[in-house]
Amino acid sequence: xxxxxxxxxxxxxxxxxxxxxxxxxxxxxxxxxxxxxxxxxxxxxxxxxxxxxxxxxxxxxxxxxxxxxxxxxxxxxxxxxxxxxxxxxxxxxxxxxxxxxxxxxxxxxxxxxxxxxxxxxxxxxxxxxxxxxxxxxxxxxxxxxxxxxxxxxxxxxxxxxxxxxxxxxxxxxxxxxxxxxxxxxxxxxxxxxxxxxxxxxxxxxxxxxxxxxxxxxxxxxxxxxxxxxxxxxxxxxxxxxxxxxxxxxxxxxxxxxxxxxxxxxxxxxxxxxxxxxxxxxxxxxxxxxxxxxxxxxxxxxx
Amino acid sequence: xxxxxxxxxxxxxxxxxxxxxxxxxxxxxxxxxxxxxxxxxxxxxxxxxxxxxxxxxxxxxxxxxxxxxxxxxxxxxxxxxxxxxxxxxxxxxxxxxxxxxxxxxxxxxxxxxxxxxxxxxxxxxxxxxxxxxxxxxxxxxxxxxxxxxxxxxxxxxxxxxxxxxxxxxxxxxxxxxxxxxxxxxxxxxxxxxxxxxxxxxxxxxxxxxxxxxxxxxxxxxxxxxxxxxxxxxxxxxxxxxxxxxxxxxxxxxxxxxxxxxxxxxxxxxxxxxxxxxxxxxxxxxxxxxxxxxxxxxxxxxx
DNA sequence: GCGCTCCATACGCCTAGAGATATCAGACCG
DNA sequence: CGGTCTGATATCTCTAGGCGTATGGAGCGC
Numbered sequence: 001x002x003x004x005x006x007x008x009x010x011x012x013x014x015x016x017x018x019x020x021x022x023x024x025x026x027x028x029x030x031x032x033x034x035x036x037x038x039x040x041x042x043x044x045x046x047x048x049x050x051x052x053x054x055x056x057x058x059x060x061x062x063x064x065x066x067x068x069x070x071x072x073x074x075x076x077x078x079x080x081x082x083x084x085x086x087x088x089x090x091x092x093x094x095x096x097x098x099x100x101x102x103x104x105x106x107x108x109x110x111x112x113x114x115x116x117x118x119x120x121x122x123x124x125x126x127x128x129x130x131x132x133x134x135x136x137x138x139x140x141x142x143x144x145x146x147x148x149x150x151x152x153x154x155x156x157x158x159x160x161x162x163x164x165x166x167x168x169x170x171x172x173x174x175x176x177x178x179x180x181x182x183x184x185x186x187x188x189x190x191x192x193x194x195x196x197x198x199x200x201x202x203x204x205x206x207x208x209x210x211x212x213x214x215x216x217x218x219x220x221x222x223x224x225x226x227x228x229x230x231x232x233x234x235x236x237x238x239x240x241x242x243x244x245x246x247x248x249x250x251x252x253x254x255x256x257x258x259x260x261x262x263x264x265x266x267x268x269x270x271x272x273x274x275x276x277x278x279x280x281x282x283x284x285x286x287x288x289x290x291x292x293x294x295x296x297x298x299x300x301x302x
Numbered sequence: 303x304x305x306x307x308x309x310x311x312x313x314x315x316x317x318x319x320x321x322x323x324x325x326x327x328x329x330x331x332x333x334x335x336x337x338x339x340x341x342x343x344x345x346x347x348x349x350x351x352x353x354x355x356x357x358x359x360x361x362x363x364x365x366x367x368x369x370x371x372x373x374x375x376x377x378x379x380x381x382x383x384x385x386x387x388x389x390x391x392x393x394x395x396x397x398x399x400x401x402x403x404x405x406x407x408x409x410x411x412x413x414x415x416x417x418x419x420x421x422x423x424x425x426x427x428x429x430x431x432x433x434x435x436x437x438x439x440x441x442x443x444x445x446x447x448x449x450x451x452x453x454x455x456x457x458x459x460x461x462x463x464x465x466x467x468x469x470x471x472x473x474x475x476x477x478x479x480x481x482x483x484x485x486x487x488x489x490x491x492x493x494x495x496x497x498x499x500x501x502x503x504x505x506x507x508x509x510x511x512x513x514x515x516x517x518x519x520x521x522x523x524x525x526x527x528x529x530x531x532x533x534x535x536x537x538x539x540x541x542x543x544x545x546x547x548x549x550x551x552x553x554x555x556x557x558x559x560x561x562x563x564x565x566x567x568x569x570x571x572x573x574x575x576x577x578x579x580x581x582x583x584x585x586x587x588x589x590x591x592x593x594x595x596x597x598x599x600x601x602x603x604x
Numbered sequence: 605g606c607g608c609t610c611c612a613t614a615c616g617c618c619t620a621g622a623g624a625t626a627t628c629a630g631a632c633c634g
Numbered sequence: 635c636g637g638t639c640t641g642a643t644a645t646c647t648c649t650a651g652g653c654g655t656a657t658g659g660a661g662c663g664c
Contacts, residue, residue: 002383004310005386006382049393063393066389072386072388076381077378079378084350088351090352090366091367281358283353
């Protein structure tokens, strides 16, 4: 790519003159006087090294060389004008691409409304939605694979990343409907001490896992985990088979399964937080826009 | 098409920096110092209205807006550079299109060599070859349908057009081989007075037609034209059938037909000229080149 | 902590070129 | 033959911007 030889203003003048084929009219369209236009064309011809127009008074015509240059000049000008507009649209956040990672359970709660609101406000923005658990989201944020993470129980030791709580919800006990506690409206946590547990593996979201274990510990027992499952959907399915019980964020009530009962637990204080995460140094306006959308869309509801 | 806002040098700097992602190296590739490059990018960003790069020392990256602008800028630059090269090629006559009209009879004589030589010298030039008689060539030259005409007996009353003789050749008598004059090596023109004639219609080339009639008149008779044919090829075929005789430029000897004899005529002085014609005000370099090729290729041979 | 790398800032210089006004020259027309 | 239209020339002004040198300041590695 060598140094550009043809100034754009001259090319612009060239294109307009090629359309008007009349120095006076072209100059008027350019908003300048006629002599400067003659100069522009002349300079351009000097640089090209050949005449671009034949001028017989009243009879301005493109030369073969001019005809050859015209489409290239036109393309270059429209490319630049379009590219500039596109860059501005992206820069101002009216267009572009935003990559979002989200925990599967959120697909049942805040995610649909959020996406709908955002798409409505920024129809030009393409959203890449990736379902992924907490730990991969953190990693993906770090290596710029996603721009926004929606996850549970954000880790506290992350530099470079910022977290903001979107939603705080209590835990519920997940019981097979045949379970002897399913008849109660609420369950004392300690009553689950003897039931086998189905949980997510610690790996997919250590903080949430630790919090659940901590709840049980605080209630005076260590849960007997007989089975791991990567998704809450699967956990519920396993509970339905009678394999065991579980503790889960309240929003998974949306998973409706015939043989599964969700029951409030006592004590009721423990809550799990859903947070939005992004890179602290990410100045992508779309990130800002999405954060704003979250604020207005789900104003810290419980 | 509105006024271009982004100066090309800045776009060039932008593209190079986007490739190098390093101010120092990019500046070196541009052949300038580093501070000016910083300024260029800064000015460009000011005009766009958004940052195009994120600069952490040692870690220069394109922003989304920058990524959006980059392909447009690259296209514009290559378009201009290619377009300029193409325009220069056309302007200097190394490329382009040349439209040539020629009389059918010339396809047997000067045309093949001429085209071969020209194509060899200017392989980038596309030649449009149209077979047409004299009068249509004149018209086509006037309304810019062809750029070069190769025709017989140029009219003398044409302004705006220039003619240069390429070839001058004598006339020959075209006789059926059964004709009683076919036994002679040469034919006195007056001996044809009683034979019916086959000729081209006057319309397709008035000067040549008038010259043939004039020859007969000078020999003391008015030819009895019993049949017209638009092509010499056809004239010869008709002569072969014994329909009549004809007078034709010597180069049609190349049309070899069993039943046709070509004989030198006396007096031997009358010659027909083949000329190249072009528009006087046509500055297309290809026209000049073709004229030069004709000069060197057929140096006024008889 | 020191130096190195890398980019930004701050002047200052200078040219290209974009613009205007005034004027000239050729073609065409009544 | 003069008026009009069209484009070219001449001359001047002004400024945007391209480039340089000198310097500042933030990370990063040893």
